[in-house]
Amino acid sequence: MVQWRDSKVNRNGVELAVRTWSENKSPSVVLVHGYPDANHVWEKVAERLSQNFKVVAYDVRGAGQSSVPKGRAAYKLRELRNDLHAVLDATCPGEKVHLVAHDWGSIQTWESVTDPGAEERIASYTTLSGPCLDHVGQWMKRNLKDNPAAVLNQLTHSWYIMAFQLPVLAPTLWKAGLAKAWPNVLKRTEKLVSESSPTQLKDGVHGIELYRANMLPCLLKPRERFTRVPVQLIVARQDNYVRPAMLEDLPNWTDQLWRRELDTGHWGPLLQHPEITARWIREFIQHIEGAPASGPLKRAKVNPDQKRGPDSGKVVVITGAGSGIGRETALAFGRRGALVLCTDINTDAAARTANTIVAEGGEALSRKCDVSNTRSMETLAAYVEKELGAPDIVVNNAGIGLSGSLLDTSVQDWQQVLGVNLWGVIHGSRLFARQMVDQAKAGHIVNVASAAAFLPSRMLPAYATSKSAVLMFSECLRAELADQGIGVSAICPGIIDTGIAGSTRFVGVDNEEQQRRREHANSLYQRRAFTPDRVAAAIISAVENNRAVVPVSPEAWGMQWLGRFTPSLARNLAQVEITP
Known part of the structure; x- marks a missing residue:
């Protein structure tokens, strides 16, 4: 554990309690907390950052060990701005600092970041769950006309702001027991385990003046506030208080913006995922100081001119993307604005x-990969994590076909089919689910099975077994990852004109007969004329709606129905030898 030093900074009679880690290091990082917190909320992040930087955190006026000023005017943004600069002058004199702030800490420090010439004192700014009130006011004015539903949604989540304007209610609640119950509130609403702060009552009661002194004046008469400071925006996608939509206009106020997202709640970046938060802050600061940007940080740089779509900013990895369903799925996600790794x-x-x-006009990369080979898939996963971040x-689409009886199917045949169709899915799910969990990303895994997963067949023992295993594996994985917010879908296409029939191997026959069967099967698939772009559309729908099992085509639905409701008939049909 890195030791810290506590000190006091006095400004106009207000004492600000300051904690400093690693005083001998540089550059300096200054952390500003929100409401109803004190600087202890930063401890987990500060410990990690102090391995590389000098770290300073302080209790804002009225919170923690800092003194309580008199009068509502003492909580105006300009007073809070001047407090920040007093701390900077006392702890980091003459040095450009990197500023990091959360919630009300972020709201108040926007005042400094958007001051003219701020870039001379502030080297970079990382903001979490706290927009500039002037930016919010501008956003609301625009969207009241263009998108009133978005404004209504935010107002619904910000109900407490109006409650805080009432003179008695909020302070009374804190004094009546909310301060003592606060850890339980976080546990119920944010699923966080935290300890009660000895100053929680003070933090809750006096911090209300932040809302009363600033909210309505800034929102009703918003200023135009630009900044030249490089800004990193960390978005908590499950934030119950600051909805992501309210942050969409930030590119209008800075020309240097990086945007990164965590699938967590309001306090999650600090208390639930401090390792990720500290790593992102570290990468950003080191880049601003001159180090090359990591792959994920490059991806996070916002380009206002970039083509936008429903999946803009997302990374999609598709196996077997060279043809058929994989190719059409890649094209579909590319048209929706995602970066697609084919x-x-x-x-x-x-x-x-x-x-x-x-x-x-989309974004895409390509890589060779053998999904049946553990090392090949691990190499792919390592590349994705380093260059793109968790997808x-x-x-998991790559697959091969095999037809023929069990007695004609060799061990090598089994190994090949299971290696591609089943192990490829296992590898892709295992490796990328690990990245999603580690990076707090509520992603989605799609495993392409087949309608053959629903019914037995005497001529498809290896293929049907592999696809049935994919279906069951997907159901198990879906149950396991549900708590992490990660969706899993099994896609079960029927007879799709992908060209797979032309590459399917028919065991137990000579080359001439195999070629005849391939041509006949290929002709059948072409006459069926159910194209792979329709499967791609089903995959996108499955991701959007988090569907568990998705039969694609009428025959797939029919086979699912037969297997579920008339298993004896399905077994009888399985005995029929159906060959091209």
Whole structure:
């Protein structure tokens, strides 16, 4: 544990309690807390940052060990701004600092960040769950006309702000027991385990003046507040108080913006995921200080001119993207604004898919990968984590076909089919789910099974077994990852014209017969004319609606129905030898 030093900074009779870690290091990072907190809320993050930087955190006026000023005017943004600069002058004299703030700490420090010439004193700014009130006022004015539903949604989540304007209610609640119950409130609403602060009553009661002194004046008469300070925005996507939509206009107020997201609640970045938060702050500061940007940080840089879509900013990894369902799914996500990583055992095919996405104005990369090979998949996963960060969506699509009786199917045949169809899904799910969990990303995993997963077949023992296993594996994984907010879908296409029939192997026959069967099967699939773009649409719908099992095509629905409601008929049909 890194030791800290406590001190006091006096400004106009108000004493500000300051805690400093690693005083001999540089550059300096200053942390500002929100409401109803004190600087202890930063401890987990500060401990991690102090391995690299000097870290300063202080109790804002009226909170923690700082003194309580008299009068509502003492909590105006300009007073809070001047407190910050008094702390900077006392702890980091003559030094450009990196500022990090959460909740009301962020709201109040926007006042400094948007002051003219702020870039001369503040090297960078990381903001968490606390927008500039002037920016919010501008956003509300615009959206009252263009998107009133978004404003209404935010007002619904900000009900407490109006409650805080009442003269008696909020302070009385804190004094009546809310201060003592606060850890339980966080546990129920945020699923966080925290300890009660000895100054919680003080923090709750006096901090109300922050809202009363600033909210209505800033929101009703918002100023235009630009900044030249590089800004990193960390968005808590499950924030019950600051909805992500309210932060959409930030590119209008700075030309240097990085945006990163965590699937967590309001206090989650500080208390639940301090390792991730500290790493992102560290990467950002080191980049601003001159270090090359990491792959994920490069991806986080906001380009206002970039083509936008419903999946903008998302990373999608697709196996078997060189042809068929994988290719069409890659194109579909590319058109929705996602960065698509197209992988395939066929290097050229993967590159062609990626090039098509780029030619259409999207973002795409390609990589060769053998999904049946553990090392190959682990190499792919390591590349994704380093260069792109945890993916938002993974489509384990790569698959091969095999037809023929069990007695004609060799051990090598079984190993190949299970290696691609089942182990490829296991590898992709295991490796990328780990990244999603570790990076607090509520992503989605799509595993492409088959309608053959619903019914037995005497001529598809290896293929049907592999796809049935994918279906059951997906159901198990869905149950396991539900608590992490990660969705899992099994897609079960029927007869889809993908070209797979032309590459399916038919065991137990000579080459001439195998070629005849391939041609006949391919002709059947082409006559069926159910194209892979329709499966791609079903995959997107499954992700959007978090559907568990998705049959695609009428025959797939029929096979699911037969297997579920008339299993004896399904077993009888399985005995029929159906070959092309």
